[in-house]
Amino acid sequence: MKYAVIQKENLNKWLLHLQKKAKLYAPKKKENLFIFRPVKDVNEVALKYIPTILPPKKYYFPQKERLIRFNVSPFKTSRAIKEFEEFILFAVHTCDIAGIQCMDIVFRESPEDPNYLNRKDKMAVIGIECLDYCDQYASCASMGNHEPRGGYDLMMVDLGEKFILHINSEKGERLIHGLVYIKEADERDMVNLERVREAKKKVFKEEFHASLTKVYEAFDKHFTSKIWQDVGKRCVACGNCTAVCPTCYCFDVTDEMELSLNEGIRYRIWNSCQMEDFAKVAGGEDFRKGRDSRQRHRYYRKFKYPVDKFNRYFCTGCGRCTRTCMAQISLAETVNSLLAGEGELK
Amino acid sequence: MIDREILLEKMKTSPYKPMRGKIIETRMLTEKEKFFRIELEGRINLSHQPGQFVMVSIFGFTEAPISVCSSPTDKGFFDLTVRNVGVTTDRLHKLKRGDIVGIRGPFGRGFPIDNMFGYDILIVAGGLGIVPLRSLIRYISHHKNDFGHVQILIGCRTPHEFLFKEETTEWMKRSEIKMSCTVDKADAEWHGNVGLITTLIPGVDINPTRTYAVVVGPPIMYRFVIAELLKKNIPEHQIIVSLERRMRCGLGKCGHCQIEGVYVCQSGPVFTYADLKNFKGECHEKAS
Numbered sequence: 001m002k003y004a005v006i007q008k009e010n011l012n013k014w015l016l017h018l019q020k021k022a023k024l025y026a027p028k029k030k031e032n033l034f035i036f037r038p039v040k041d042v043n044e045v046a047l048k049y050i051p052t053i054l055p056p057k058k059y060y061f062p063q064k065e066r067l068i069r070f071n072v073s074p075f076k077t078s079r080a081i082k083e084f085e086e087f088i089l090f091a092v093h094t095c096d097i098a099g100i101q102c103m104d105i106v107f108r109e110s111p112e113d114p115n116y117l118n119r120k121d122k123m124a125v126i127g128i129e130c131l132d133y134c135d136q137y138a139s140c141a142s143m144g145n146h147e148p149r150g151g152y153d154l155m156m157v158d159l160g161e162k163f164i165l166h167i168n169s170e171k172g173e174r175l176i177h178g179l180v181y182i183k184e185a186d187e188r189d190m191v192n193l194e195r196v197r198e199a200k201k202k203v204f205k206e207e208f209h210a211s212l213t214k215v216y217e218a219f220d221k222h223f224t225s226k227i228w229q230d231v232g233k234r235c236v237a238c239g240n241c242t243a244v245c246p247t248c249y250c251f252d253v254t255d256e257m258e259l260s261l262n263e264g265i266r267y268r269i270w271n272s273c274q275m276e277d278f279a280k281v282a283g284g285e286d287f288r289k290g291r292d293s294r295q296r297h298r299y300y301r302k303f304k305y306p307v308d309k310f311n312r313y314f315c316t317g318c319g320r321c322t323r324t325c326m327a328q329i330s331l332a333e334t335v336n337s338l339l340a341g342e343g344e345l346k
Numbered sequence: 347m348i349d350r351e352i353l354l355e356k357m358k359t360s361p362y363k364p365m366r367g368k369i370i371e372t373r374m375l376t377e378k379e380k381f382f383r384i385e386l387e388g389r390i391n392l393s394h395q396p397g398q399f400v401m402v403s404i405f406g407f408t409e410a411p412i413s414v415c416s417s418p419t420d421k422g423f424f425d426l427t428v429r430n431v432g433v434t435t436d437r438l439h440k441l442k443r444g445d446i447v448g449i450r451g452p453f454g455r456g457f458p459i460d461n462m463f464g465y466d467i468l469i470v471a472g473g474l475g476i477v478p479l480r481s482l483i484r485y486i487s488h489h490k491n492d493f494g495h496v497q498i499l500i501g502c503r504t505p506h507e508f509l510f511k512e513e514t515t516e517w518m519k520r521s522e523i524k525m526s527c528t529v530d531k532a533d534a535e536w537h538g539n540v541g542l543i544t545t546l547i548p549g550v551d552i553n554p555t556r557t558y559a560v561v562v563g564p565p566i567m568y569r570f571v572i573a574e575l576l577k578k579n580i581p582e583h584q585i586i587v588s589l590e591r592r593m594r595c596g597l598g599k600c601g602h603c604q605i606e607g608v609y610v611c612q613s614g615p616v617f618t619y620a621d622l623k624n625f626k627g628e629c630h631e632k633a634s
Binding site for chain 2: 073079106112114115252255268281287297305
């Protein structure tokens with residue numbers, strides 16, 4: 001059984017089943033936006049949503065994560081997390097799944113990061129394919145992430161009165177195993193899936209004005225472009241763009257002591273390359289002074305450096321950085337300006 | 347070699363978990379720099395290459411990346427020299443013999459000693475740059491027959507700032523090592539050269555294609571020193587530089603030390619000038 005189907009009226013039943021299997025996280029409405037939250041009431045699970053304020057990375061790469069437990073005297077260290085919890089991410093957009101794949105590559109690269117990998121081991125991903133744009137900020141078609149490209153255990157696609165589920169792993173299989181209301185997909189379902197995918201081709205168009213290869217070339221060529229100064233002038237260095245990015249993983253390390261001042265925990269906490277002191281050394285030299293060079297660094301860490309290193313773009317096209325920017329810096333606009341060769345010092 | 351395997355195994359199980367390091371000797375080298383000799387648990391050797399660094403932990407005060415200033419040929423311990431510049435290093439300065447610190451590492455790529463075999467060596471140290479270079483100088487003096495002529499140039503702002511005074515005096519006495527020192531600003535007791543370290547370079551006698559130049563110092567110093575070395579026709583890939591960057595993990599993840607796409611903690615801190623010159627920005631502090 002590679003594909004299965006579930007009638008929409010049975011969806012809540014399935015969610016209740018999943019809730020019993022493991023800790024379940026799903027999107028939920030919060031005022032006019034959405035957030036991933038632990039599911040308390042299955043009726044609150046939102047299936048149509050614009051990308052959540054924070055991507056689900058907060059669950060597999062927590063904002064504040066315990067690294068080690070320590071004792072000053074006598075000198076002793078031990079694991080801070082004894083056991084990681086099984087959890088399921090439900091209704092994850094394909095862009096955010098692409099983000100998970102990026103993070104996997106980074107934390108799997110030697111030296112491996114056991115905290116990330118152990119937590120990821122316990123994670124199951126149930127994706128949902130978007131059939132229409134969430135809003136005007138997305139650039140998922142240019143990034144090729146508007147369609148599923150692996151990285152999930154199950155993928156749901158809306159076929160009208162039912163969802164078709166692509167079973168992509170044993171873990172995924174186990175999440176639907178033995179449920180009478182989830183049946184093997186028949187030929188008609190497969191035809192319908194094809195039809196939905198065909199219709200989608202008319203909806204999603206590349207948002208950048210040229211192909212990704214051209215985007216890469218533009219980045220390669222325009223490191224000294226005036227565009228970076230323009231972006232830098234508008235940037236307020238708040239770090240929102242990196243906090244909401246599904247592929248930003250920079251962190252700082254901090255120690256917190258118990259009242260005894262003898263025991264404590266070493267944490268890693270999200271950090272942002274947009275912060276003023278990010279690249280400053282103790283002696284005072286700062287190697288990315290200026291918001292222009294810090295913003296440029298952020299863009300190059302999406303469209304150039306990881307392509308050179310991992311042959312993968314670290315922009316997923318989710319649009320969060322643009323949506324959240326207080327200074328209205330738009331990723332698609334910046335990329336398109338670079339493509340047009342604007343801002344070249346003549 | 348076995349020690350190295352033990353260390354790698356530890357790194358694999360928990361790369362964030364520091365080893366226990368006991369301070370067996372300390373000494374103030376100047377008003378601001380303190381020397382520490384450290385013994386790892388089980389007296390295992392750090393098994394580092396000259397030029398590599400360790401993350402030094404003080405629980406409650408996080409970690410700082412510190413260059414190892416002893417040679418791997420110094421067995422049973424390793425040395426650090428720390429300038430008091432921040433919260434962690436200030437705390438480190440308060441520690442004394444018998445105290446315990448956490449050690450992770452060694453990290454990064456050190457000086458390419460194997461490639462340097464058979465070559466003449468020109469070492470140029472500015473200020474604190476002598477700290478990582480001491481590991482190389484000690485290595486070379488323990489393996490002198492592997493290398494050609496060795497020349498060392500050391501520059502400091504004032505005579506008070508010279509580190510490892512006894513050792514440098516000893517190096518000066520050795521016939522196979524040629525040494526010169528200079529200060530930017532002399533005092534009444536100083537009788538040596540006065541002027542920037544770059545002024546010493548035109549006078550050195552080298553065969554450029556047979557020479558490896560190793561430069562460590564602040565960005566303002568190595569920029570001008572490299573220019574002088576290029577004038578001497580030393581090939582770009584034989585000019586070696588070690589860079590200082592902010593580091594929080596040492597594992598190529600946390601992002602602080604990045605120069606463009608390169609994590610200095612993993613691919614550096616030692617680079618050849620041929621590697622560095624292709625960086626379009628960020629390699630040096632911007633003038634503005």
